[in-house]
Amino acid sequence: MTAAPPLVAGAAAITAKPQPQRLGQWRRLPVKAKAGAILLGVFVLAAVIGPFVTPYDPSFQSPNPSLALRAPSAAHLLGTTQSGQDVLSQLLVGIRLTLELALLVGGAATALSVIVGVTAAFLGGLWDDFLSLVSNVFLVIPSLPLLILLLGYLPQKGETATIIVLSVLGWPWGARVIRAQTMAIRGRDFVAAARETGDSTWRIIAVEIVPNEISLIAASFVNTVLYAIGASVALAFIGLADVNSWSLGTMLYWAQSQQALQLGAWWWFAPPGLAVAFMGTGLVLLNTGIDELGNPRLRDASSANRIAGRRMRPADPTPVWQEEAPSRGRLAGLAASFSRTSLLERSGPARSAPLEARPASGAGDRARP
Amino acid sequence: MSFILRRLAFYAVAAWVALTANFFLPRAMPGNAVQAIMAKFPNLQPAAYQALEAMLGVGHLGSLWHQYVAYLGDVFTLNFGIDLSQYPAKVSTLLGQTIPWTLTLVGTATVIAFFIGTGLGIIAGWRHGGWLDRALPGLMFFQAMPYFFLALILIELLATRGIFPIGQGYAGGLIPGWNSAFIGSAIYHSILPAFTIVITTMAGWMLQMRNVMITTIGEDYVVAAQAKGLTSRRVVFTYAARNAILPQLQGFGLALGFVVSGAIVMEIVFSYPGIGLLLLTAVTSNDYPLMQAIFLVITFAVLLANLIVDFIIVAVDPRARTRETAR
Numbered sequence: 001m002t003a004a005p006p007l008v009a010g011a012a013a014i015t016a017k018p019q020p021q022r023l024g025q026w027r028r029l030p031v032k033a034k035a036g037a038i039l040l041g042v043f044v045l046a047a048v049i050g051p052f053v054t055p056y057d058p059s060f061q062s063p064n065p066s067l068a069l070r071a072p073s074a075a076h077l078l079g080t081t082q083s084g085q086d087v088l089s090q091l092l093v094g095i096r097l098t099l100e101l102a103l104l105v106g107g108a109a110t111a112l113s114v115i116v117g118v119t120a121a122f123l124g125g126l127w128d129d130f131l132s133l134v135s136n137v138f139l140v141i142p143s144l145p146l147l148i149l150l151l152g153y154l155p156q157k158g159e160t161a162t163i164i165v166l167s168v169l170g171w172p173w174g175a176r177v178i179r180a181q182t183m184a185i186r187g188r189d190f191v192a193a194a195r196e197t198g199d200s201t202w203r204i205i206a207v208e209i210v211p212n213e214i215s216l217i218a219a220s221f222v223n224t225v226l227y228a229i230g231a232s233v234a235l236a237f238i239g240l241a242d243v244n245s246w247s248l249g250t251m252l253y254w255a256q257s258q259q260a261l262q263l264g265a266w267w268w269f270a271p272p273g274l275a276v277a278f279m280g281t282g283l284v285l286l287n288t289g290i291d292e293l294g295n296p297r298l299r300d301a302s303s304a305n306r307i308a309g310r311r312m313r314p315a316d317p318t319p320v321w322q323e324e325a326p327s328r329g330r331l332a333g334l335a336a337s338f339s340r341t342s343l344l345e346r347s348g349p350a351r352s353a354p355l356e357a358r359p360a361s362g363a364g365d366r367a368r369p
Numbered sequence: 370m371s372f373i374l375r376r377l378a379f380y381a382v383a384a385w386v387a388l389t390a391n392f393f394l395p396r397a398m399p400g401n402a403v404q405a406i407m408a409k410f411p412n413l414q415p416a417a418y419q420a421l422e423a424m425l426g427v428g429h430l431g432s433l434w435h436q437y438v439a440y441l442g443d444v445f446t447l448n449f450g451i452d453l454s455q456y457p458a459k460v461s462t463l464l465g466q467t468i469p470w471t472l473t474l475v476g477t478a479t480v481i482a483f484f485i486g487t488g489l490g491i492i493a494g495w496r497h498g499g500w501l502d503r504a505l506p507g508l509m510f511f512q513a514m515p516y517f518f519l520a521l522i523l524i525e526l527l528a529t530r531g532i533f534p535i536g537q538g539y540a541g542g543l544i545p546g547w548n549s550a551f552i553g554s555a556i557y558h559s560i561l562p563a564f565t566i567v568i569t570t571m572a573g574w575m576l577q578m579r580n581v582m583i584t585t586i587g588e589d590y591v592v593a594a595q596a597k598g599l600t601s602r603r604v605v606f607t608y609a610a611r612n613a614i615l616p617q618l619q620g621f622g623l624a625l626g627f628v629v630s631g632a633i634v635m636e637i638v639f640s641y642p643g644i645g646l647l648l649l650t651a652v653t654s655n656d657y658p659l660m661q662a663i664f665l666v667i668t669f670a671v672l673l674a675n676l677i678v679d680f681i682i683v684a685v686d687p688r689a690r691t692r693e694t695a696r
Contacts, residue, residue, distance in 0.1 A: 137383045137386050140622065141626065142629050142630050143626060145664040146390075148652060148664070152657065226513070233515055234515060234517070234634045237637075238652060273521065281509055284509045285509065288506075295584070
């Protein structure tokens with residue numbers, strides 16, 4: 001339950017109805033980020049309230065054989081397993097456990113990668129070489145076989161063990177990216193200014209460097225959560241987890257080991273797998289959205305690149321107005337695009353969006369009083 | 370050449386780290402894992418003890434250092450001992466039987482996915498905002514899906530209706546060999562697993578290629594090429610994509626670890642006779658020496674693939690030949 005506070009905070013930041021003054025910020029977010037946030041919000045909501053609204057005890061095995069392996073019905077919205085357990089209840093509890101685990105791993109591994117990345121960039125020299133080598137080695141060694149080996153040796157394969165092992169192996173990618181960014185920021189004028197005013201290295205790191213990397217750290221967090229979901233589900237699927245607790249992975253494990261597929265019980269293995277897929281899609285979309293916030297070029301160009309109603313390819317030469325009888329729609333569009341207000345409207349938000357929208361990337365909300 | 374030498378040194382270090390971790394992990398674990406393993410196999414055959422000797426170094430006399438040296442020697446001579454759970458079989462034989470399956474399947478599927486994904490990424494990046502670009506979020510859905518789950522769905526949709534075989538590497542009754550019946554059957558059985566890998570990994574390549582492509586298209590030299598009046602085709606492929614593909618190649622090696630990880634779990638669903646299925650049997654029967662040997666083999670395969678990609682990078686990227694590429 002330790003994950004409850006960040007869960008709730010994340011939900012509030014992402015899904016809370018935007019207040020009027022924040023509506024503009026929300027609207028300016030890339031579509032992909034919005035879709036991802038909404039999708040994730042649904043799962044966070046399910047994780048928070050899920051365990052309280054489960055219609056049945058997920059582990060309750062119905063002694064009545066007629067209730068076993070039933071297709072979805074009014075009594076069991078997602079059907080039952082072979083031993084008469086309610087799939088919906090398992091799903092609701094499972095989403096919570098999986099998400100909780102993934103968020104904890106994401107937090108721990110991201111913290112590690114910030115520490116390693118910033119340390120490497122600041123200490124430089126031999127330490128930098130060493131830390132970079134370590135993270136590159138861990139990146140190139142395939143993680144899942146190593147995870148299997150590590151978990152295989154642990155005497156008890158509970159949730160804690162999985163969290164620790166996943167966190168220990170989940171930091172190198174973030175560390176690499178953050179190190180590169182820190183190297184770039186370190187040479188900037190404002191860092192030099194802070195140093196001149198006598199700020200300690202710790203203060204520079206905490207006040208100048210890390211806040212400037214918040215979008216990168218957020219992206220790294222989202223990536224790590226994605227990795228943690230995938231890895232934990234895969235590990236549970238092959239039985240390297242506490243198979244008596246309900247997570248999305250253990251649901252798939254039981255479905256596979258009790259031959260749901262051969263019995264044609266699609267309602268048994270499809271919900272947990274789809275939940276993982278949708279959660280992952282939400283995270284990928286959110287990450288793409290964060291990318292687009294930082295790099296406006298990547299945004300969907302369908303509206304931005306229309307000039308005089310003509311769609312521009314990015315590398316097309318500057319359009320030259322051709323003397324042809326424009327259609328009514330095109331004429332109207334042309335008139336509108338050259339009117340003063342529309343110019344202001346169009347170039348105004350589009351230009352300033354990347355700068356202003358940056359704090360709206362979820363994590364930055366706290367920075368704003 | 371210095372680039373390749375540097376990379377070689379790096380892979381040597383990575384291989385050494387993997388080997389050493391493999392050796393010390395069971396010792397570093399709480400509750401003396403070696404004894405726990407031996408307790409799990411009370412009636413261990415004396416010959417099978419060699420596997421423990423090889424992978425864990427327990428039987429070797431002397432200090433930890435001597436055990437470590439003996440273990441390294443065993444690994445380099447590919448002496449992984451006798452398997453614990455499938456008693457008379459040698460671990461190296463088991464590995465030799467399964468590796469070709471996984472290597473062929475994962476290798477081919479990854480290369481196909483890389484080419485399709487990169488190609489689509491070029492189009493999506495060039496026609497930024499076009500229909501393909503907007504279809505990308507839909508493709509990400511497949512990327513976010515666990516490989517093994519897509520495998521389950523494909524079996525449910527296609528295999529149970531008899532269009533494709535449900536599992537296994539080849540039809541029962543055939544004897545593996547270089548004859549057309551066996552190879553045809555093997556290809557037929559590998560279509561669904563390969564399709565799974567291609568579908569789930571394609572979107573990742575596509576997204577990265579698209580993003581680099583969009584950034585590259587904004588470069589002055591692309592605009593200059595366009596201004597010279599070159600055909601779009603030439604601008605796209607010779608100017609933009611040629612440069613945009615370099616980060617893609619550098620990412621290839623790192624992504625490979627994920628692909629292999631996903632693929633070995635996917636094999637379990639298809640009962641594909643590869644190394645993933647072997648890993649599952651090792652895990653379920655607590656066959657630690659086999660698990661360790663598999664870990665080493667997979668790691669070395671990934672390192673080797675990375676090395677090959679580095680050679681390709683040197684061939685394609687003139688900067689890698691002249692300048693040290695920090696990585």
